[in-house]
Amino acid sequence: MRTDLPTLIPGPLAAQEAGVAPATIRKWVQLGRLTAAGKVGRAQLFRLEDVFAAERAAARATTRRRLR
Structure with missing residues (x-):
């Protein structure tokens, strides 16, 4: 069994882990801030590290808007 996948x-x-609403993930x-890594039926699947990266990017963007 491969453990490097x-x-x-x-x-x-993914939304629960990132502390955001599912609508935010969508x-x-x-x-284009987050890309699905796969699908099962109609459900999109995400890498957790990609979700956290999108969350960090959104937080940085929010901080920049507040500083203007």
Whole structure:
């Protein structure tokens, strides 16, 4: 069994782990800030590290807007 493969998680679980609403995950995908790494049926699957990277980028953008 390979252990070097990334674990893929569905959008609602990704949202829970990042502390955001599932709609936020969908919005990040729509805006191109997050890309699904796979699909099972209609459900998109994400790498957790990609979700956290998108979360950090969103936080930086929010901070920049507040400093203007």
